[in-house]
Structures are given as structure tokens and as C-alpha cells.
Amino acid sequence: xxxxxxxxxxxxxxxxxxxxxxxxxxxxxxxxxxxxxxxxxxxxxxxxxxxxxxxxxxxxxxxxxxxxxxxxxxxxxxxxxxxxxxxxxxxxxxxxxxxxxxxxxxxxxxxxxxxxxxxxxxxxxxxxxxxxxxxxxxxxxxxxxxxxxxxxxxxxxxxxxxxxxxxxxxxxxxxxxxxxxxxxxxxxxxxxxxxxxxxxxxxxxxxxxxxxxxxxxxxxxxxxxxxxxxxxxxxxxxxxxxxxxxxxxxxxxxxxxxxxxxxxxxxxxxxxxxxxxxxxxxxxxxxxxxxxxxxxxxxxxxxxxxxxxxxxxxxxxxxxxxxxxxxxxxxxxxxxxxxxxxxxxxxxxxxxxxxxxxxxxxxxxxxxxxxxxxxxxxxxxxxxxxxxxxxxxxxxxxxxxxxxxxxxxxxxxxxxxxxxxxxxxxxxxxxxxxxxxxxxxxxxxxxxxxxxxxxxxxxxxxxxxxxxxxxxxxxxxxxxxxxxxxxxxxxxxxxxxxxxxxxxxxxxxxxxxxxxxxxxxxxxxxxxxxxxxxxxxxxxxxxxxxxxxxxxxxxxxxxxxxxxxxxxxxxxxxxxxxxxxxxxxx
Numbered sequence: 001x002x003x004x005x006x007x008x009x010x011x012x013x014x015x016x017x018x019x020x021x022x023x024x025x026x027x028x029x030x031x032x033x034x035x036x037x038x039x040x041x042x043x044x045x046x047x048x049x050x051x052x053x054x055x056x057x058x059x060x061x062x063x064x065x066x067x068x069x070x071x072x073x074x075x076x077x078x079x080x081x082x083x084x085x086x087x088x089x090x091x092x093x094x095x096x097x098x099x100x101x102x103x104x105x106x107x108x109x110x111x112x113x114x115x116x117x118x119x120x121x122x123x124x125x126x127x128x129x130x131x132x133x134x135x136x137x138x139x140x141x142x143x144x145x146x147x148x149x150x151x152x153x154x155x156x157x158x159x160x161x162x163x164x165x166x167x168x169x170x171x172x173x174x175x176x177x178x179x180x181x182x183x184x185x186x187x188x189x190x191x192x193x194x195x196x197x198x199x200x201x202x203x204x205x206x207x208x209x210x211x212x213x214x215x216x217x218x219x220x221x222x223x224x225x226x227x228x229x230x231x232x233x234x235x236x237x238x239x240x241x242x243x244x245x246x247x248x249x250x251x252x253x254x255x256x257x258x259x260x261x262x263x264x265x266x267x268x269x270x271x272x273x274x275x276x277x278x279x280x281x282x283x284x285x286x287x288x289x290x291x292x293x294x295x296x297x298x299x300x301x302x303x304x305x306x307x308x309x310x311x312x313x314x315x316x317x318x319x320x321x322x323x324x325x326x327x328x329x330x331x332x333x334x335x336x337x338x339x340x341x342x343x344x345x346x347x348x349x350x351x352x353x354x355x356x357x358x359x360x361x362x363x364x365x366x367x368x369x370x371x372x373x374x375x376x377x378x379x380x381x382x383x384x385x386x387x388x389x390x391x392x393x394x395x396x397x398x399x400x401x402x403x404x405x406x407x408x409x410x411x412x413x414x415x416x417x418x419x420x421x422x423x424x425x426x427x428x429x430x431x432x433x434x435x436x437x438x439x440x441x442x443x444x445x446x447x448x449x450x451x452x453x454x455x456x457x458x459x460x461x462x463x464x465x466x467x468x469x470x471x472x473x474x475x476x477x478x479x480x481x482x483x484x485x486x487x488x489x490x491x492x493x494x495x496x497x498x499x500x501x502x503x504x505x506x507x508x509x510x511x512x513x514x515x516x517x518x519x520x521x522x523x524x525x526x527x528x529x530x531x532x533x534x535x536x537x538x539x540x541x542x543x544x545x546x547x548x549x550x551x552x553x554x555x556x557x558x559x560x561x562x563x564x565x566x567x568x569x570x571x572x573x574x575x576x577x578x579x580x581x582x583x584x585x586x
């Protein structure tokens with residue numbers, strides 16, 4: 001078990017937090033109120049705020065005043081979000097009274113002027129009100145940390161619009177809050193800044209703001225959010241190990257605070273990072289945590305998380321467990337009448353059954369998925385279901401049944417049209433290949449249409465792949481000259497698409513056809529060119545030299561043929577590998 005899997009097991013085995021545990025101080029109640037607000041548990045947030053305020057009735061001591069003010073602030077904010085305007089106003093008035101009693105008149109004047117607008121996100125028509133208030137209170141000599149309450153929301157709006165100068169304004173607000181000793185406000189501004197930098201594709205700046213925030217005292221939910229920012233920033237920078245560690249830390253904090261949506265997002269990120277690094281055990285555990293958190297939160301999209309778990313189990317080759325998850329999911333989605341989502345679960349279930357050599361059951365699952373997709377108006381997905389079934393049948397069953405599936409896939413894809421432009425070329429490719437393998441030249445027309453569509457949509461790799469299939473189909477139908485031209489065109493496109501291995505394979509196939517049609521001189525040149533161009537690929541060098549040896553032998557040049565065979569064997573010895581069988585040209 002990896003260290004990551006061990007940490008994830010610890011999260012899975014931890015008991016869920018009580019939504020309203022009993023902190024020992026007003027500060028503890030404030031942190032709990034923030035956490036419940038992050039978790040969208042508004043009732044819990046208000047209850048926590050009220051419990052904290054009950055510990056300090058009347059006028060609080062100066063040492064606890066900021067905490068009490070924050071408790072009244074979050075009570076006002078959450079009540080407003082719940083539509084309890086009277087309760088929000090009452091909480092804001094209590095906060096105003098405390099501010100005036102402490103001599104913080106500039107802050108009180110601002111809050112009296114703007115009312116609940118300071119306790120929520122401003123809407124577009126309200127921005128002029130904030131701008132006017134900023135001018136008024138600036139002229140009245142309000143200190144920087146008070147003015148920052150107005151500057152911050154204005155800067156956030158500009159920042160989200162992409163204004164390059166807004167970041168500096170946000171940084172100024174952070175500094176103002178720090179100078180005024182308002183740590184909670186400073187942390188909130190830093191979180192805005194970190195998120196904003198991450199959205200703008202500035203990961204280094206996002207990390208800098210995140211580190212600033214983590215040096216402050218902040219609740220678990222806020223720390224979870226900033227660790228997620230760090231995870232995504234590190235991932236953007238290519239620091240996958242650091243990204244994984246940050247995502248796990250975010251998951252631990254979110255899960256501990258009962259912030260379900262955050263925990264699901266963090267667990268999904270951990271799962272994806274673990275899967276990319278090949279740690280399938282950790283990836284499965286992360287998706288199990290995501291499912292558990294989603295179910296505890298009773299989220300509508302829990303099915304999607306369960307589907308991701310099933311797919312991860314499938315990738316980990318835990319086929320029986322995957323079947324259990326996916327079969328149960330398909331049944332529950334059927335019960336709540338979600339046909340398209342049920343179809344997606346059935347598609348994965350079919351792959352799970354196929355891996356267990358239960359082909360008939362897999363085909364039945366895909367057939368059901370096809371019908372459900374079609375009924376739901378998703379003809380492109382229905383086409384892919386038919387295509388998947390046809391591919392399995394083409395390997396293990398009657399070719400006529402496979403062609404029938406491919407023809408159905410083409411028909412469905414044509415109906416999908418521009419709603420799903422990727423479906424038709426894939427279906428035509430499969431149908432064309434299948435027809436040509438049976439000796440039916442009509443398959444060439446389907447392949448040519450697939451090529452045309454791939455070119456039109458700028459799908460460069462698929463355009464190369466479809467040409468490669470067309471080249472092999474032409475050869476199967478006895479059209480050697482056209483096969484060579486198509487293969488070389490495919491090789492060039494594969495190279496442009498960044499797939500040198502596929503390019504080399506196409507070149508080897510073209511050389512093979514040249515030799516098979518008696519164009520030996522051309523075959524010799526192409527084999528030698530391929531060996532030189534792909535000198536870093538042992539498989540390609542070996543196949544090119546072996547093909548060259550065969551052509552030279554057919555030309556009556558035994559000495560040169562022997563040299564080519566020796567070069568092939570030397571390439572293997574240098575790499576310490578065994579002969580790769582028939583080579584890429586097969």
C-alpha cells in the first residue's frame with residue numbers, strides 16, 4: 001500500500017464530524033459557524049453563531065470584541081442568504097451598536113450607510129452604490145482597513161472581468177486589512193486573490209497568495225479551499241507530486257469540517273492524480289471517499305461520482321467489484337427515470353462484463369444503452385454504443401452482425417448531425433474497414449467520407465488514422481499503388497500530429513506493399529529511410545532492417561540481405577530486448 005493509499009484509508013475510517021460539536025470558546029464557535037456556512041448548512045451556521053454569542057451576552061471584553069463582531073457578521077450574512085431580512089437586519093444592528101460602543105465610528109458609519117450590501121456579494125446594478133460610498137467615506141477620512149470593505153468587492157468584480165490592474169487593488173486591500181489587524185478579512189481577501197490568480201492561469205501568483213493565507217489563523221474550510229488552490233496551481237506547473245499532497249490535505253480538512261462538496265471535489269482531484277501516476281489502489285480509495293461524502297451530502301449528482309468509482313475499479317481490473325457498483329447504479333438510475341445516465345452506467349458495465357469474457361451479457365448491456373440514448377435524443381452516444389457492440393462482435397462473432405451494428409451506428413450518427421460531429425467519422429471508419437475486410441469495395445467510399453469529415457473538423461490524428469486504415473483496405477482489395485500513396489500520406493499526417501510511432505508504422509506498411517508489388521528499389525529506399533528516421537525506436541529499426549533483408553534477398557543480393565539481418569539483430573542486442581515478432585508492418 002502506498003503512503004497516499006494509507007492516508008486515504010485513514011480518512012475513510014474516520015467517523016464523520018458532528019455538524020454541531022461543542023467548542024469551548026467563542027472563537028471555536030466562530031470557526032464552526034464559518035465551516036457550516038462553507039458547507040451550505042445555513043441553519044447550522046446560525047446556530048453556531050448564536051451559541052458563540054450566548055457565551056458573551058451584553059458588552060464583550062475588548063479582547064473578545066472582534067470575535068463577537070464576526071459572529072454577528074456571519075449571523076447577518078447567513079440570515080440574509082436564507083431570505084430572513086428581518087433577522088439579518090437585527091444582527092447587523094447589534095453589530096453596529098457594538099462598533100459605536102467601541103468607538104469604531106468610521107466602520108459603523110460605513111455599515112449603516114450600506115447595510116446588508118456589505119454582508120453579501122454585490123450585484124451589477126449595486127456597483128454604483130459601492131463606488132459612491134467609497135468616495136463619500138474616503139472624503140470623510142475613513143481608515144484604509146474600513147475603505148477596503150468597499151474596495152474589495154469592487155476589485156473582485158474587475159478582477160473577474162480580467163482587468164489587469166484589479167490584482168494590485170486586491171493586494172492593497174490585503175495589506176490594508178493586515179495593517180488594521182483584521183485577520184479574518186485579510187484571509188478572505190487572500191482567498192479571493194488566490195482563486196482569481198488560479199482562474200487567470202497565474203499559478204505562481206496563486207501559490208504566493210495561498211502561502212500568505214496559510215500563515216494566518218483560519219478555519220478548516222478556508223484552509224481546505226486554499227490547499228485546493230495550491231493543488232490546482234501545482235498541477236498546472238507540472239508538479240504532480242506536490243499537487244497530490246495538497247489535494248489530500250484539502251480532502252482531510254474538508255472531510256473533517258463536514259464540507260461535503262469541497263471533499264468530493266478534492267477526492268476527485270486526488271483520484272485523477274493517483275490514476276495518472278499509476279496508483280490505482282489510491283485512486284479507487286479516493287473515489288470511495290467521494291461517493292461517501294456525496295451520499296452524506298445527499299447530492300443530486302451522486303450518481304456521477306458512483307460512476308467514476310465504477311470506472312476506476314474497471315481500470316484497476318477489479319471487475320467483480322466494478323460490476324457490483326455499476327449494476328447497482330444502473331438499477332438505481334432506472335428507478336428514478338434517468339435514462340441517459342443509466343445508459344452511461346450500462347456502457348461501463350458492458351466493458352466490465354467483456355473483461356470477464358461474458359460477451360453476450362456485455363452486448364445486452366450495450367444494446368440497452370443504445371436504446372436509452374436514442375430514446376433520450378442522444379443519437380451520437382447511441383451510435384457509439386452500437387459501434388462498441390459491433391467492435392466486440394467483429395472480433396468474436398459473425399461479421400454480418402458486426403456490419404449490421406456498424407451500419408446502425410452510421411445511421412444514428414447521421415441523425416445526430418452537428419449536435420455530435422465526432423460520431424459520424426468514427427462510425428464510417430468502422431463500417432468502411434469492416435466492409436473492406438469482407439472484400440466489399442463499398443467500404444472505400446465510407447472510409448473516404450470519414451477522411452473528408454476528419455479533415456473538415458481539423459481532427460489531424462484521426463485524419464491520419466483513417467487514411468492508414470484506407471491504405472490497408474486498398475491493399476486488401478488489391479490496389480497496391482493507391483495503398484502506398486495513402487500510407488505515405490498517413491505517415492506524414494501522423495508526424496504532424498506528433499505520433500512518430502504511428503508514422504513509422506505507416507511507412508513500414510508502405511514499404512511492405514512496395515516489396516509485395518515488385519517495386520523493390522523503392523521498397524529498399526523506404527526501409528532504409530524508416531530505419532534512419534526512427535533510429536531511437538528498436539521495434540521500427542528491427543522491422544525496417546528485417547523487411548529490407550527480405551527485399552534484398554528477393555533481389556538476389558544475399559550479402560546485403562545478411563548485413564541487414566545482422567543490423568536488425570544488433571539493434572535488439574544493443575537494447576537488450578527480444579525480437580518483437582512480426583514487427584509494426586504486420
